Amino acid sequence: MQELQSPDASIDKIGQIISKDLGMLTKMLQVVNSPFYGLPRRISSATQAVALLGLEAIKSLVLSMKVFSQFESSSQTFFSLDVLWNHGMTTGRYARTIAKEQGTDTRVMEDAFAAGLLHDVGLLVLATNTPDQYTETLALMQNQGIAEWEAERQVLGATHAEVGGYLLGTWGLSDTIVEAVAFHHDPTRSMGHTFSSLTAVHIANVLEEQEQAAGMDGPPIVADQTYLHACGLNPDMSKWEALCRGAASRPGGR
Known part of the structure; x- marks a missing residue:
């Protein structure tokens, strides 16, 4: 993990890391050759993938695949790894699009992409390691009509976002990625109130969850308007929705 996060990581180094793991290479080629x-x-x-997508994008993909691979042998049955991966991919893509629209530098855009990919890794931790409490969390969410992360805090004392952020921190990921993951549901609790990778991931996740929840029962999925105002942003999500839908309709959407 630390080799991938190193600012000195080169195309050759990344290529060596990938080539040593046939499973990772296969998965990466499946992803980059997908309609996404x-x-x-x-x-x-x-090497071809890096040349076309860029070193930072490949690093984010490899990091995400390494994280998800830690849970492939998990016996949890609450959700599909593929569904969670696809949700992360879409959120990451939206987050990068939003950061780019805001005129941020490449580092912020790629951190937003990586954090979007990994933002729900804490769900895997909770479902795998505390299945009884996670079952209780889901029941509380349904019975009281509250958001999943709020139910997690009541049952477990921490949210999947906070657990995921802590895990990624122990694995040496950057502070900006850790912050974006840890506070993606509740960004007002973060230290900074200017546009950052966290802002992009928060908006992107809300948009993606709204898409997935369309026509379903449950509490409304809304952005943290107080936080967006503090960041100097218009909390009207229609602009971001149109931007991300437009990017999603274009090949590659980058």
Whole structure:
């Protein structure tokens, strides 16, 4: 993990890390050749992928795949890893699009993408390690009509976002990624109130969850308007929704 996060990480180093793990290489090629990226030709090597998508994007993908691989042998049955991965991919893509629209530098955009990919890793931790409490959390959420993260705090004393942020911190990911993951549901509790990777992930996750919840019962999924106002942003989500939908309709959406 630390090698991938190093500012000195090169195309060759990343390629070596990927080539040592056949499973990771296979998964990465499946991802970059999927309709999600809409690349003009089939990619057959890590070097080609880096050349087309950029080193930072590949680092984010590899980091995310390494994190998810830790849970592939998990016996939890609460949700599908593939569904969670796809949710993370969409959230990451939206977050990067939002950060780009705000005119941020490449580092913020790629941190937003990485944090979006990984923002729900804490769900895997809770479902795998505390299945009884997680079951209680889901029941409380349904019975009281509250958000999942609020039910988690009542039952477990911490949310999946906070657990995920802590885990990623122990694995050496950057403070900005850790913050974006830890506070993506409740960004007002963060230290900073200016646009950051956290802001992008918060908005992106709300948009993606609203899409998934369309037509379903449950508490409304809304952005933290107090936080967005503090960041100097218009809390009207229609602008961000149109932006992200437009990006999603274009091949690669980058």
